[in-house]
Every structure is written in structure tokens, then in C-alpha cells.
Amino acid sequence: MTAVQADLHFDRPSVSDGAALWRIAKDSGTLDLNSSYSYLLWCRDFAGTSAVARGEDGRPVGFVTGYVRPERPHTLLVWQVAVDRTHRGRGLAGSLLDGLTARIAAEHPLTCVETTITPDNTASERLFTSYAARHGAAVTREVLFAADHFPDGPHAPEVLYRIGPLTHPSH
Template identity: 80%
Template sequence: MTAAPADLHIDRPTVDDGAALWRIAKDSRTLDLNSSYSYLLWCRDFADTTAVVRGADGRPVGFITGYLRPEAPETLLVWQVAVDTAHRGRGLAARLLDGLTARIAGERPLTRVETTITPGNTASERLFTSFAVRHGAHVEREVLFDTAQFPDGPHDPEVLYRIGPLALPSR
């Protein structure tokens, strides 16, 4: 577990957390909402590269999902980060990101973090650029998926943020 405010703690998700992650993502109104089934699978198959922050009652109030890229296993691709509305403004997203990367680096080599951010998502831009600063890393940006590549209607482009090399303690 990673340090968080006294009434909260960070750990790995379980399948039982999938519904809460789906709800938090839905309530965020900024994330692309995946099917509830996908959050259940994520909590089962990618628990090692995902973290939840739990309230005093043990229920998730925030999460970060990610996976190690098959072509670049020392790179964590962060898929989604969300915190329940009632718990925002407490630095939980940054603690989730720091905690997850520290956990992974303690288990295997981790040199980079990647994520995609849509233009204008200032909160995510700040989260990931401040992460880079805290970990002595550079940030490179380029469009990964342009608007025209999305088959389901208008979608903002997804800008890839490559953060690294990271200065993280390793195993």
C-alpha cells in the first residue's frame, strides 16, 4: 500500500471492484466509458498494473488502469485515471500514479510511462507533466490517433505523452 490521507489507502483492485470503477469512470464525464464487462476484466487480468484508492469503508473512490506494452515491457501505458467527485482536490490522482509506478518498478524494470490525453484536458496534462518533473523525466508529445481514425463519430485526437526515462527506485 502507498501513503494516502489517513482515511484512504491505495492497493490492487479485485474483480469485486469492477462495478465501482465503471461507476467512477461514468460519473467523471470526461473519460471514454468502456463497458462494465471491460472493467471487471481489467480488475481480473490487469490488477498488477492497476491501483485503486479505497475509502474508510473499503470501497474504491478512485482508480488508475494501465498495462505494460507488449512491444516495450519497460513502458507502462496508463489507460484511465479517475477520482470520485467527493474526493477530488486531495491529490489522489498523483498519489495513484506515483504509487502504481513505484509498485511496478519494485517488481520489474520500469523506465517510461505513456498515456494519451485529448487537447484541452488540463487536469490530465498537469497530472502527467508534474509526474515527469517529480521523477526527473522528459515529456515528448505527438498525436497518436487523429480524429479521422475513430470509427464511432467525432472524437478529439489522442495525444501521446511519452515520459522518461524515469528516476524510480527499482527492485
């Protein structure tokens, strides 16, 4: 953890964090905002495969949500990563992602991380390609959901980034 992050605590999210995660996602300006209800459910049902960074006051300032894929139990799908604007640019997203994958790898084998990124989201692309480099893993990319898959209007394609095999998952 960097000195800038010394005042932060990494934890599993709880239901009481759902509203804050929704706000951070909304304020990100890049993430697809899901219903507030979905963030509450995520904090209840997927807390074990998600992480939150808390400031000194205990409030969330960043998060990573994910789940272990049922059909690929050694793969973590990262759904969303977001950091409050007051904590951006300090490596917090990378630290959250590293900490989450180390925690999951300590509980059971983790050989791959997947996420989807729209072509215009260069910050996420940098986050995940630097994660792959830190963990000695290759990155493959393929369109998972084309623009015409989305029924609710214009949406950029979602490109699947598959990172693995992870050779250093607990850095």
C-alpha cells in the same frame, strides 16, 4: 501520503471493484466510458498493473488502470485515471500514479510511462506533467490517434504523452 489521504488504503483492484470503477469513470465527465464488462475484465486481467484507492468502508474512491506494453516491457501505458468527485482536488490521482509506478518498478525495470490525453483535458495534462517533474523525466508528445481514426463519431485526437526516462520511479 497526505493527511487528507490518511483514511485511504491503496490496493490492487479485484473483479468485485469493476462496477465501482465503471461508475467513477462514468461520473468523471471526461473519460471515454467503456463497457462495464471491460472494467470487470481489467480488474481481473490487469490488476497487477492497476491501482485503486479505498475509503474507510473499503469501496473504491479512485483508480489508475494500466498495462505493461508487450512490445516495450519497460513501459507502463496508463489507460485511465479517475477519482470520485468527493475526493477530487486532494492529490489522490498523483499519489495513485506514484504508488502504482513504484510498485511496478519494484517488480521489474520501469523506464517510461505513456498515456494518451485529448487536447481539452487540462487536468490530465497537469497530472502527467507534474508526475514527470517529480520523477525527473522529460515529456514528449505526438498524436497517436487522429480524430479520423475513430469510427464512432466525433472524437478529439488522442495525444501520446511519453514520460521518461524515469530516474526516480520509486518516489
